[in-house]
Amino acid sequence: MQVVVDNNGIxxxxxxxxxxxxxxTRVIKANTLLVKFLREEIDLTGTKKGCELGDCGSCTxxxxxxxxxxxxxLAVEADGHEITTIEGVAQNNKLDRIQESFIENAAIQxxxxxxxMVLSAKALLTQNPHPTEQEVRTAIAGNLCxxxxxxxxxxxxxxxxxxQ
Amino acid sequence: xxxxxTQIGKSVPRIDAFEKVTGQAKYTADIKFSNMxxxxxxxxxHAHARIISIDTSEAEKLPGVKAVIxxxxxxxxxYGLSPARWDExxxxxxxxxxxxxxxxxxxxxxxxxxxxxxxxxKVDYEVLPAVFxxxxxMKEGAPQIFEEYPGNINTEIHQNFGDLDQAFxxxxxxxxxxxxxxxxxxxxxxxHATIAYWEGSKVTVYSxxxxxxxxxxxxxxxxxxxxxxxxxxxxxxxxxxGGKMDPSGLDFGAVILAKKTGRPVKxxxxxxxxxxxxxxxxxxxxxxxxGVTKEGKILGVHxxxxxxxxxxxxxxxxxxxxxxxxxxxxxxxxxxxFDMLRVVTNxxxxxxxxxxxxPQPRYAFESHLDNxxxxxxxxxxxxxxxxxxxxxxxxxxxxxxxxxxxxxxxxKAREIxxxxxxxxxxxxxxxxxxxxxxxxxxxxxxxxxxDLPHSVATIKVTDDGTSAILYTGAVEIGQxxxxxxxxxxxxxxxYRYEDMKIxxxxxxxxxxxxxxxxxxxxxxxxxxxxxxxxxxxxxILDTAAEIxxxxxxxxxxxDGIVFVKSNPEITKTFAxxxxxxxxxxxxxIGRGSYKPPKLGGVHKGSAVGTSPAYSAATxxxxxxxxxxxxxxxxxxxxxxxxxxxxxxxxxxxxxxxGAFYMGMGEAIWEEVLFDKNGKLMNGNLxxxxxxxxxxxxxxxxxxxxxxxxxxxxGVKEVGEGATTPTMGCISNxxxxxxxxxxxxxxxxxxxxxxxxxxKK
Ligand code: FES
Ligand code: FES
Numbered sequence: 001m002q003v004v005v006d007n008n009g010i011x012x013x014x015x016x017x018x019x020x021x022x023x024x025t026r027v028i029k030a031n032t033l034l035v036k037f038l039r040e041e042i043d044l045t046g047t048k049k050g051c052e053l054g055d056c057g058s059c060t061x062x063x064x065x066x067x068x069x070x071x072x073x074l075a076v077e078a079d080g081h082e083i084t085t086i087e088g089v090a091q092n093n094k095l096d097r098i099q100e101s102f103i104e105n106a107a108i109q110x111x112x113x114x115x116x117m118v119l120s121a122k123a124l125l126t127q128n129p130h131p132t133e134q135e136v137r138t139a140i141a142g143n144l145c146x147x148x149x150x151x152x153x154x155x156x157x158x159x160x161x162x163x164q
Numbered sequence: 165x166x167x168x169x170t171q172i173g174k175s176v177p178r179i180d181a182f183e184k185v186t187g188q189a190k191y192t193a194d195i196k197f198s199n200m201x202x203x204x205x206x207x208x209x210h211a212h213a214r215i216i217s218i219d220t221s222e223a224e225k226l227p228g229v230k231a232v233i234x235x236x237x238x239x240x241x242x243y244g245l246s247p248a249r250w251d252e253x254x255x256x257x258x259x260x261x262x263x264x265x266x267x268x269x270x271x272x273x274x275x276x277x278x279x280x281x282x283x284x285x286k287v288d289y290e291v292l293p294a295v296f297x298x299x300x301x302m303k304e305g306a307p308q309i310f311e312e313y314p315g316n317i318n319t320e321i322h323q324n325f326g327d328l329d330q331a332f333x334x335x336x337x338x339x340x341x342x343x344x345x346x347x348x349x350x351x352x353x354x355x356h357a358t359i360a361y362w363e364g365s366k367v368t369v370y371s372x373x374x375x376x377x378x379x380x381x382x383x384x385x386x387x388x389x390x391x392x393x394x395x396x397x398x399x400x401x402x403x404x405x406g407g408k409m410d411p412s413g414l415d416f417g418a419v420i421l422a423k424k425t426g427r428p429v430k431x432x433x434x435x436x437x438x439x440x441x442x443x444x445x446x447x448x449x450x451x452x453x454x455g456v457t458k459e460g461k462i463l464g465v466h467x468x469x470x471x472x473x474x475x476x477x478x479x480x481x482x483x484x485x486x487x488x489x490x491x492x493x494x495x496x497x498x499x500x501x502f503d504m505l506r507v508v509t510n511x512x513x514x515x516x517x518x519x520x521x522x523p524q525p526r527y528a529f530e531s532h533l534d535n536x537x538x539x540x541x542x543x544x545x546x547x548x549x550x551x552x553x554x555x556x557x558x559x560x561x562x563x564x565x566x567x568x569x570x571x572x573x574x575x576k577a578r579e580i581x582x583x584x585x586x587x588x589x590x591x592x593x594x595x596x597x598x599x600x601x602x603x604x605x606x607x608x609x610x611x612x613x614x615d616l617p618h619s620v621a622t623i624k625v626t627d628d629g630t631s632a633i634l635y636t637g638a639v640e641i642g643q644x645x646x647x648x649x650x651x652x653x654x655x656x657x658x659y660r661y662e663d664m665k666i667x668x669x670x671x672x673x674x675x676x677x678x679x680x681x682x683x684x685x686x687x688x689x690x691x692x693x694x695x696x697x698x699x700x701x702x703x704i705l706d707t708a709a710e711i712x713x714x715x716x717x718x719x720x721x722x723d724g725i726v727f728v729k730s731n732p733e734i735t736k737t738f739a740x741x742x743x744x745x746x747x748x749x750x751x752x753i754g755r756g757s758y759k760p761p762k763l764g765g766v767h768k769g770s771a772v773g774t775s776p777a778y779s780a781a782t783x784x785x786x787x788x789x790x791x792x793x794x795x796x797x798x799x800x801x802x803x804x805x806x807x808x809x810x811x812x813x814x815x816x817x818x819x820x821x822g823a824f825y826m827g828m829g830e831a832i833w834e835e836v837l838f839d840k841n842g843k844l845m846n847g848n849l850x851x852x853x854x855x856x857x858x859x860x861x862x863x864x865x866x867x868x869x870x871x872x873x874x875x876x877x878g879v880k881e882v883g884e885g886a887t888t889p890t891m892g893c894i895s896n897x898x899x900x901x902x903x904x905x906x907x908x909x910x911x912x913x914x915x916x917x918x919x920x921x922x923k924k
Contacts, residue, residue: 045194046187048402050353051435055849058353086187095185103181106814109822110642111184112353112402118185137857144849146353146403147642148818149825150857 001079015079019044020088028075034068035059037075038085046086046115050144057143060116061085067123069142086115089122098122101160102153109147116143121157130161170723171655172877175814179647179666180400180640189400192372193357197428200359201230203421204278204431205413206268206285207440208260211510211842212294212307215256215267215287223270223284228277231424232285234268238420243386245378245410245515247612249318249477251310252513254386254416260289261309261475262510263842264440269417271429294510296842298449298472301507309475309508318473319484319506323767325560326499331464335455337539341532342451344908345524346835347472349444350517351854352641354402355435356442360418361428368395371415374404374639375679378611380671382411383419397670404641405826406516407442409681410478414441436847439836443478443515446471446506448487450528460540460547464499467491467525473506476513479611480506482772483514486521489773491529492559494570494600494780495551500560510842516681518826519603519888527831527909530599530892534899544896545583545598549574555870562765563773567870567878569806570600570780580864581784581802588900593791597896598784601888605808605872605881606684608763608774617757618684619677621692623653623700625752629742631663632700637677638689639669643883644815645685649693651811652876656697657754658704658721659738683881686811687777688758694876695756703752707745708736761874776874779885780806783824785861787897794917796898798828801863803889808872808880819883820865827890829855832910 002014004027016025019042026041035052038044038061047070050058054072061070062084089096098121101107108114117140124131124139131139136157137150145153183189220232235255242250255266270281293307300306301316309316332338359370367389373379376396384391401408414431422429433441451468467488473480488502519526537544552571558564577598578584586596610618622635634653640646650664667674677689701721708726709716712734720729726741728734745752763774784802789795803820810816833853837845846852871878891909898916899905904923906915 039194043196044187045190048191048354049193050355050402051849053435053848053850055435056353090186095182099185102185103177106175106178106818108178108181108184109644109818110352110354110401110403111180111189112191112642114184115187137860141856141858144353144854144856146351146405146826146854147822149821149863150860151821151863152814152818154857 001076013076015076017078018082020084030074030076032075034070034073034075034078038070044085044087048112048115050112057116057120058113060119060143062119062123065123065126067120084119086118089118096122097163098125098157098160101156105152105156105159107148107152107156113143113145117145117153125161133158169655171651171661172811175812176647176651176661178644179650191354191400191402192359192370192398193432195359195370195399197359197361200428200430201271201273201425202275202278203269203271203417203429204282205266205417206270206282208256208263208265208267210260210289210291211263212292212309213260213289214292215258215260216290217288218268219286220268222286223281226277226281226284228273229270229281230427231271231421232268232281233420233424238416239386239388241386243382243411244477245479245611246477246481248481252476254413262512263844264512265475266413269421271421271425294842296509296511296838298470298507298509301509309510313508316508317505318477318508319481321484321488321502321504321769323488323502323769326464328464328466328499328501331499332455335463336458337536338453338455339536339539340451340453341535342907343528343531345448345527346909347444347447347514348517348830348834349439349836349852350405350407350442351849351852352403352405352407355433355438356408356412356414357430357432358414358418359428359430360422362422366393366395367419367422369415369419370397370399372401372408373398374408374641374681376639376669376671377637377676377678379411379415383415386416387419395672398639401641404680405518406681408641409516410443412441435849439844439847440512443513444836445517446473446480446483446514446521448524450525452528452532454532454536456536458540460537460542460550462495462497462551464497465491466501468503469525470505470507472514473508474511474513475508478513478515480514483516483521485769485772487525489561490522491525492561493563493565493602493778494553496553496557498560511838518823519884522603523827523888523891526599526601526888527891527895530889531895531905534896543587545574545578548600561767561770565778566874567777567808567872568780569868569870572868573780573782573804573806576866576868577782577784577802577804580866583784590900593789593901595897595899595901596784596786597893597900598782599889599893599896600782601885602778602780603683603881603885603888604773604775605687605777605779605875606775607682608760609771610678616676617759619689619692620675620757621689621696622675623657623696623754625700625742627746629739631665632657632659633665633667634693635667635675636689636693637669637675637679638685639680641680643680643819644812645680645689647815648686648811649689652690652693653697656694657700660724663724683884686879686881687875690876690879691758692756696754699756700752700754703745704738704741708741711741711744712736777808777872777880779880779882781885781889783889783893785893785897787894787901789898789901789916791920794913794920796832796911796913796916798861798894800861803863803886804866804868805882805886806868806870807882808870808875809878810867811879816882817865820886821863823883823886824863824890825855825860827887828894830910831891831894835910
């Protein structure tokens with residue numbers, strides 16, 4: 001990783017992340033969190049912050065297909081990796097089946113957990129196209145939702161899986 | 165009759181679903197303005213201390229810091245959400261009253277600089293003795309937190325209706341129980357954020373707030389600004405549940421820092437700040453005494469409560485009144501006494517969380533009723549049925565309850581839960597319980613005294629009639645008001661939901677409304693929207709009559725088509741009629757306004773608890789308890805709700821799911837803990853345990869049909885009422901499972917384990 005040192009002697013690192021299929025190069029401090037990188041450097045604010053401690057899952061993104069809490073991943077750790085954020089789930093303005101199912105099954109209320117939920121569900125269905133209800137619940141257990149009681153979220157994921 | 169509706173009574177997709185599911189929806193913290201600074205509050209590290217001096221000079225010198233403000237830089241006028249007790253300052257002046265109290269604020273070019281600057285502010289404190297328990301706080305010699313609340317008593321209520329002494333004399337059985345509640349928090353997933361910027365003498369404030377109106381009002385009051393110079397709006401809000409009602413230090417801080425620096429300022433709470441600043445649920449300590457006949461008919465009730473209010477009042481005085489006011493709605497009895505002491509302590513101030521002051525008293529009362537039924541040898545559900553309020557009756561305090569389907573809700577819940585086969589018949593360690601609840605469908609009076617309407621609405625049909633825009637001050641916080649109000653507008657206009665757009669909750673661009681609290685918007689905002697829609701509808705029919713050469717009485721309009729009633733083949737589209745109207749008269753506009761009629765009795769505090777309509781709900785839950793560990797699992801739940809006519813069933817059931825979820829969290833896991841110095845111990849989402857997807861049981865949500873005469877299309881509330889039966893219902897299920905009563909919330913594994921052990 002290329003390093004630039006500023007006038008105060010603070011090191012900055014040249015990183016390149018592949019985000020939603022495009023590559024972005026930025027110079028950042030070592031302590032820059034991935035969530036901050038996405039929201040502030042790249043302006044992808046679909047990734048939310050609910051706790052910044054790894055407890056709520058609002059900041060879930062996929063790193064090489066696996067769900068991670070982007071508030072506890074450093075941007076330098078993501079250097080060279082493929083990141084999918086909520087903005088990369090719909091393709092050419094066509095919603096993913098999971099997104100459609102969230103809408104059809106009233107799985108969205110305030111919507112703050114929705115990006116993270118959709119990405120956790122996406123990772124699950126990619127790995128395991130026909131999960132049981134328990135597997136769905138386990139896959140989203142790290143994503144808190146304060147509005148829905150998860151009832152319609154679980155239903156939406158199962159419906160999307162059924163149709164695959 | 166509902167068959168005649170084309171836009172309501174249908175589970176249309178949310179109007180904001182696409183933005184939310186794609187990540188496009190911008191919440192306050194997602195918004196950027198050029199040249200924007202970021203700001204944070206400095207919070208007190210002491211629970212009770214005198215401020216000797218504050219030195220901000222080092223912080224101000226730090227490169228990148230643009231402003232540091234303390235009480236010296238802001239008006240000293242006190243405020244609070246309820247005007248009955250204004251006891252809070254923007255920043256503490258002489259004293260801090262809890263760990264987390266607001267002392268100063270900083271604006272700087274970035275987050276890192278802000279945090280560094282906060283550390284450089286030197287505050288010299290003289291630490292004072294503090295008190296963290298409501299009963300300790302009332303004792304002689306306890307530290308006095310406010311001069312104006314001697315004995316630390318902030319609110320004292322004594323209400324007495326009927327002749328309770330006589331009722332208890334006449335009773336076959338009189339019983340007293342004591343139950344204790346805990347302090348919980350709303351924990352909306354989106355942390356509160358505010359952005360403010362000035363243009364000359366006018367300020368614009370983006371805030372995650374449940375009422376743009378009250379925030380505008382309080383900013384203008386406290387900062388001495390004209391209301392017309394303060395614009396408050398919200399974009400998307402990630403949940404509220406009462407936590408985003410009060411004007412916060414972020415709102416005042418951002419406005420003042422923006423003024424001082426001449427730049428936009430964004431401020432936000434991190435998760436721990438939310439526990440300090442969001443006004444959580446009051447813990448209540450509840451003695452409840454009831455006298456009944458041999459058959460279980462309630463003759464009289466005495467509710468004798470104490471609540472810990474924390475450091476400030478906010479909306480707490482209303483919470484105190486609500487605790488007792490709504491106990492009389494569900495069951496009909498003629499003698500009632502309500503005593504309440506709201507006490508201040510050196511902990512964060514409490515306020516309104518979903519269900520306001522009512523869920524804990526309901527927990528106490530519903531547990532208490534089960535105890536009475538057991539003593540009498542009556543099925544607790546049957547005992548409640550004989551006491552259930554009938555429609556069209558007055559409560560003992562004089563609240564009028566028109567539509568009311570509690571009895572029907574219980575009967576249906578009994579059926580769908582298999583109650584008769586299960587109650588008292590499940591194996592040891594497994595139990596079933598029920599609880600009732602309900603809520604106001606909007607408060608009869610505004611929070612501050614005013615003659616303003618509670619809701620107004622305007623609908624503008626665009627020039628060629630192919631879309632219409634609803635302007636409302638109702639605040640969408642996730643509950644679905646934008647969607648439901650657009651359905652209502654379209655129905656009243658004879659238009660199509662798909663062609664509706666909405667501009668909401670912006671004090672400049674939308675219309676006035678008191679906002680999202682007390683479950684008011686479906687009924688109250690809905691009433692204004694219906695009127696506005698009917699206004700448009702009338703103009704369409706009048707214009708169509710002219711074009712079509714018939715009288716307007718011969719016409720109707722539905723789903724975007726105007727037709728002759730006697731011959732529905734003869735039609736014009738709404739759009740072409742609207743365009744004609746526009747060409748002839750200019751913009752096609754509809755207007756509506758709603759204010760509740762005068763409601764309530766004559767006693768002190770009689771405004772609290774009034775509403776045009778009351779919902780009712782029965783919940784049943786089945787639990788399994790591991791007797792070795794005390795672990796409790798809710799395995800199934802049933803809710804039957806009387807919420808009047810339902811505009812959007814899918815959204816409605818979503819509210820029930822979420823309400824049960826929150827009540828279950830409060831019943832089993834959720835509790836904020838402080839150490840002996842008043843320091844918050846679990847201010848994060850790992851240790852303040854919200855239920856996950858693995859904890860949530862299947863919930864069957866069903867309805868009973870009522871149509872309330874005082875509401876547009878007969879609607880009533882659902883969002884808060886559905887959380888009020890849950891704790892009592894789970895309490896009763898636990899008792900059924902283990903045969904011993906856990907008398908305080910939450911029913912932690914440890915408490916259950918101890919209860920089982922003590923019984924053995
Ligand atoms: S913000 Fe990352 S887990 Fe909560
Ligand atoms: S929809 Fe609000 S947090 Fe999930």
